[in-house]
Amino acid sequence: DVKVTQSSRYLVKRTGEKVFLECVQDMDHENMFWYRQDPGLGLRLIYFSYDVKMKEKGDIPEGYSVSREKKERFSLILESASTNQTSMYLCASSFQTGGMGGYTFGSGTRLTVV
Amino acid sequence: DQQVKQNSPSLSVQEGRISILNCDYTNSMFDYFLWYKKYPAEGPTFLISISSIKDKNEDGRFTVFLNKSAKHLSLHIVPSQPGDSAVYFCAGANNAGNMLTFGGGTRLMVKP
Numbered sequence: 302d303v304k305v306t307q308s309s310r311y312l313v314k315r316t317g318e319k320v321f322l323e324c325v326q327d328m329d330h331e332n333m334f335w336y337r338q339d340p341g342l343g344l345r346l347i348y349f350s351y352d353v354k355m356k357e358k359g360d361i362p363e364g365y366s367v368s369r370e371k372k373e374r375f376s377l378i379l380e381s382a383s384t385n386q387t388s389m390y391l392c393a394s395s396f397q398t399g400g401m402g403g404y405t406f407g408s409g410t411r412l413t414v415v
Numbered sequence: 416d417q418q419v420k421q422n423s424p425s426l427s428v429q430e431g432r433i434s435i436l437n438c439d440y441t442n443s444m445f446d447y448f449l450w451y452k453k454y455p456a457e458g459p460t461f462l463i464s465i466s467s468i469k470d471k472n473e474d475g476r477f478t479v480f481l482n483k484s485a486k487h488l489s490l491h492i493v494p495s496q497p498g499d500s501a502v503y504f505c506a507g508a509n510n511a512g513n514m515l516t517f518g519g520g521t522r523l524m525v526k527p
Contacts, residue, residue: 310456336517341424343519344459344504391458403449403508403515406458 304328305407307392313413320379322410324392331397333375334404335359335367337388344391350375351397382414418442419507421518428525434492436521438505441486445507449515450479450490453502462503463490495525 308323326333334349336359346359348367356367364386368376375394379386389411393404420439428434438448447466451459465472465479465488472479478491492499502522506515 305458338453341519343421344517349514393458403451403461403464403506406451406460408458409456411456 305392305394305405307390307407307410309410310408311411311413313415314379314382316383316414318379318382318414320382320412320414322377322379322390322392322412324375324377324394324407325373326375326392326394326405327373328394328396328405329372330394330405331372332395333369334393334395335365335375335377336391336393337361338391338409339388347377382412384414386412387414388412417519418516419505419518421503421505421521423521424519425522425524428495428523430497430525430527431494434490434495434499434523434525436490436492436503436505436523438488438490438518439486440488440507442507442516443486444509445516447508448479448481448488449506449508450477451504451506451517452499453504453520459504464508492523495523497525497527499523500525 305326335347336344350356350369366378389409391409392407395404449464450462452462453459463477481488502520504520506517
């Protein structure tokens with residue numbers, strides 16, 4: 302069964318900490334994405350990558366960075382965590398050509414910044 | 416500017432009845448549309464899609480209708496079941512299909 306795996310289901314971090322969220326996919330997908338989900342705001346794109354070492358800003362990149370050193374792994378980095386970054390973070394991947402099936406999502410990481 | 420909007424944040428339906436979830440979009444360049452379903456503490460899962468050249472696509476209890484002139488699509492679930500209770504996201508896809516724009520989601524509650 303194909304999978305997108307996010308390393309942590311729940312995280313609690315302190316304000317100012319550097320936080321790493323890891324995502325691994327086993328489908329040989331070219332594209333990988335990071336979203337955050339907040340009530341009433343839906344899914345908002347933070348960053349995406351269409352190839353190794355390539356990255357593009359999404360709609361809300363401020364306060365975040367990403368790293369893609371290997372095709373299967375896409376990391377989201379919160380440089381200095383703040384309480385307004387408390388959210389559900391979702392990683393997704395897709396083939397370069399997409400397809401009618403769209404993205405495959407991971408199970409999400411619920412991050413709480415205190 | 417929200418390119419995809421789901422104006423109803425929540426919907427409550429009795430088991431066995433029809434659920435209708437609505438979605439409006441502004442981007443005429445979307446090549447097709449998708450619906451995702453999300454349970455709490457899980458990632459969204461793909462439910463059904465429709466090409467922009469069609470006006471209906473059906474898969475079991477789920478049917479998606481597209482009205483291009485109105486820039487509106489809807490997801491019909493018949494009959495609704497308690498297990499359908501989830502948040503539903505609609506999304507528009509570019510012509511390469513590798514970039515999705517999501518709506519804000521609608522929480523469906525199906526009462527037994």
